[in-house]
Amino acid sequence: MVKYTLKRLFYMVLTLFIIATITFFLMKLLPGSPLTNQERLSPEQQELILDKYGLNDPLPIQYVNYMTNLVQGDLGLSFQYDNRPVAQMIAERIGPSAELGFQAIVFGTIVGILLGVIAALKHNTIWDYTATTIAVLGISIPSFVFAGLLQYYFGVEWQWFPVASWEGFEYTILPTLSLSVFVIATVARYMRSELLEVLNSDYIMLARAKGVSAPVIMVKHALRNALIPIITLLGPLAVNIMTGSLVIERIFAIPGIGEQFVRSINTNDYTVIMGITLFYSVLFIAVVFIVDILYGIIDPRIRVSGGDRK
Amino acid sequence: MSQKLDPKLFDRQGSRTHEAEQMGRPSLNFWHDAWIRLRSNKGAIAGLILIVIIMFMAIFGPSMSDYTYKEQNIAHAKLPPKIAALEDIHWLPFDGRDKDGFDLYESKGVEQYYWFGTDDLGRDLWTRAWYGTRISIYIGVLAAAIDFIIGIAYGGISGFYGGRVDNVMQRIIEILMGIPHLIVVILFILVFEPGIFSITMAMVITGWVSMARIVRGQFLKLKNQEFVLASRTLGASGSRLIWKHLMPNVMGPIIVTTMFTIPSAIFTEAFLSFIGLGIAPPEASLGSLVNDGFKSMQLYPHMLLIPSVIISLLILSFNLLADGLRDALDPQMKK
Numbered sequence: 001m002v003k004y005t006l007k008r009l010f011y012m013v014l015t016l017f018i019i020a021t022i023t024f025f026l027m028k029l030l031p032g033s034p035l036t037n038q039e040r041l042s043p044e045q046q047e048l049i050l051d052k053y054g055l056n057d058p059l060p061i062q063y064v065n066y067m068t069n070l071v072q073g074d075l076g077l078s079f080q081y082d083n084r085p086v087a088q089m090i091a092e093r094i095g096p097s098a099e100l101g102f103q104a105i106v107f108g109t110i111v112g113i114l115l116g117v118i119a120a121l122k123h124n125t126i127w128d129y130t131a132t133t134i135a136v137l138g139i140s141i142p143s144f145v146f147a148g149l150l151q152y153y154f155g156v157e158w159q160w161f162p163v164a165s166w167e168g169f170e171y172t173i174l175p176t177l178s179l180s181v182f183v184i185a186t187v188a189r190y191m192r193s194e195l196l197e198v199l200n201s202d203y204i205m206l207a208r209a210k211g212v213s214a215p216v217i218m219v220k221h222a223l224r225n226a227l228i229p230i231i232t233l234l235g236p237l238a239v240n241i242m243t244g245s246l247v248i249e250r251i252f253a254i255p256g257i258g259e260q261f262v263r264s265i266n267t268n269d270y271t272v273i274m275g276i277t278l279f280y281s282v283l284f285i286a287v288v289f290i291v292d293i294l295y296g297i298i299d300p301r302i303r304v305s306g307g308d309r310k
Numbered sequence: 311m312s313q314k315l316d317p318k319l320f321d322r323q324g325s326r327t328h329e330a331e332q333m334g335r336p337s338l339n340f341w342h343d344a345w346i347r348l349r350s351n352k353g354a355i356a357g358l359i360l361i362v363i364i365m366f367m368a369i370f371g372p373s374m375s376d377y378t379y380k381e382q383n384i385a386h387a388k389l390p391p392k393i394a395a396l397e398d399i400h401w402l403p404f405d406g407r408d409k410d411g412f413d414l415y416e417s418k419g420v421e422q423y424y425w426f427g428t429d430d431l432g433r434d435l436w437t438r439a440w441y442g443t444r445i446s447i448y449i450g451v452l453a454a455a456i457d458f459i460i461g462i463a464y465g466g467i468s469g470f471y472g473g474r475v476d477n478v479m480q481r482i483i484e485i486l487m488g489i490p491h492l493i494v495v496i497l498f499i500l501v502f503e504p505g506i507f508s509i510t511m512a513m514v515i516t517g518w519v520s521m522a523r524i525v526r527g528q529f530l531k532l533k534n535q536e537f538v539l540a541s542r543t544l545g546a547s548g549s550r551l552i553w554k555h556l557m558p559n560v561m562g563p564i565i566v567t568t569m570f571t572i573p574s575a576i577f578t579e580a581f582l583s584f585i586g587l588g589i590a591p592p593e594a595s596l597g598s599l600v601n602d603g604f605k606s607m608q609l610y611p612h613m614l615l616i617p618s619v620i621i622s623l624l625i626l627s628f629n630l631l632a633d634g635l636r637d638a639l640d641p642q643m644k645k
């Protein structure tokens with residue numbers, strides 16, 4: 001287990017290093033200039049600005065500077081927002097994104113588990129078909145389409161919830177719903193197939209033969225075992241929430257990281273793009289790492305063969 | 311009293327081994343079998359029919375109307391949908407009236423019928439929607455096809471030769487897997503101007519990895535089985551082993567993976583269009599149409615709803631078909 005963890009840690013650092021390098025060089029290749037009103041600046045002024053940001057140094061020196069700063073947690077200054085440090089910009093915007101993501105994961109997982117349990121218990125009935133249909137729809141409908149429909153009907157037409165902005169809990173409802181659709185669908189699908197398998201196993205039959213009541217079998221025996229693999233879903237789900245947040249935050253005008261990212265892409269704000277790219281990568285890699293380690297701890301069957309698991 | 315039985319009643323029967331061996335029905339090969347299983351899956355067949363319809367419309371839809379996808383007519387901007395046969399049925403959204411029941415065609419004096427309405431530049435949405443569908447499907451299929459080729463080659467070599475080759479190739483894959491897919495795609499498109507080709511390539515850069523992993527896994531599993539060993543013993547060459555023995559057995563999972571790649575590529579393209587990195591106007595894709603629709607959602611919901619419905623149906627039908635294929639081709643993969 002320790003060897004496995006160390007090996008994974010090494011890969012984590014290596015991957016991050018590669019991502020940082022790729023990001024840096026791709027940014028250097030980018031068309032367009034980070035200077036906004038370039039036409040109005042004299043060549044001397046342009047030189048000064050480029051000097052100030054170290055953009056006139058030779059590429060290898062820029063790269064080394066960038067990497068040393070990165071290790072110290074310094075992501076550089078934004079080109080667009082009055083030289084604000086990128087790290088600070090990310091820190092300020094992390095709140096709304098984290099809140100939305102958290103709500104979506106929690107809500108989505110609970111509803112998904114419920115749907116999955118209903119589908120498995122009422123296997124091959126109208127309940128099962130309804131839950132399966134919801135799951136397929138949830139996976140197929142893009143989150144921004146779903147967000148658009150929610151915003152139009154609940155916000156504009158019926159005015160049940162605020163259309164956009166970020167001022168209180170009721171403002172989080174529609175975006176959370178839009179983000180959690182995919183979570184619900186994925187968890188429900190997984191839960192259903194997992195439960196169907198567990199319910200057919202010998203130890204459930206034994207419990208039933210001993211006269212254990214159906215609810216107890218469900219909660220104490222079946223659910224417990226079926227829930228373990230759900231942890232592996234956390235990685236893909238976190239990625240999906242991250243991607244989803246880019247569009248959802250834009251649609252609902254939420255001051256989160258995703259919204260900033262899309263805005264920076266459209267204004268050539270290189271340092272911010274690099275910073276958020278790295279931030280997302282760290283998040284993603286950390287989630288995958290934690291999930292893998294957790295899974296090994298929770299399920300001993302994995303631990304036995306864990307050392308050489310790919 | 312005993313009954314007297316006439317020996318003539320009995321007839322000597324010879325052994326009929328020949329008949330016992332006879333096949334009562336035509337023998338089924340793998341594909342027949344899969345097709346029978348697929349046919350009984352209602353969802354998959356519904357998906358297949360939907361795909362055929364949408365593809366038909368994507369090919370012939372744009373030429374059904376009298377407009378082109380980039381022809382602008384400001385005088386006819388922002389018209390709601392109006393279809394000749396349905397214009398008198400007011401609960402359907404095809405009567406040429408806006409949300410408040412106001413007939414925009416009459417007030418603007420427009421004689422023509424725009425089946426899906428027009429956008430804010432007066433372009434015909436019917437033409438644009440199906441043209442956009444064509445682009446979306448094209449990108450999805452192209453990305454899946456390139457993934458298919460690279461994935462099979464890489465995974466096949468890695469799995470078949472094994473040893474050090476496999477080790478190196480797997481380390482590369484492990485690192486690629488660690489990089490968030492979307493980040494690479496976004497960075498790539500930022501560097502190379504958005505267009506059909508660059509979007510497809512961006513998706514392929516990391517997209518082939520899952521195909522390579524599946525092919526490698528299957529090859530590893532199969533290459534030590536008896537039928538391969540038998541063939542090897544008889545002196546079959548490496549390429550014969552790969553193409554005649556391994557590939558046909560891996561085709562099931564490969565097809566299923568490809569079928570799942572298409573909808574996810576369509577989705578990624580739409581997503582990119584949505585954050586401003588997609589196809590540039592006047593070209594259109596379903597994603598860019600949805601994005602445009604958002605701008606005038608409050609007053610002209612048809613601009614948002616029509617492309618939204620098409621893209622959802624498209625992804626849904628591909629997912630349904632892929633699900634069905636997975637059950638039909640490889641029940642073990644179901645999980």
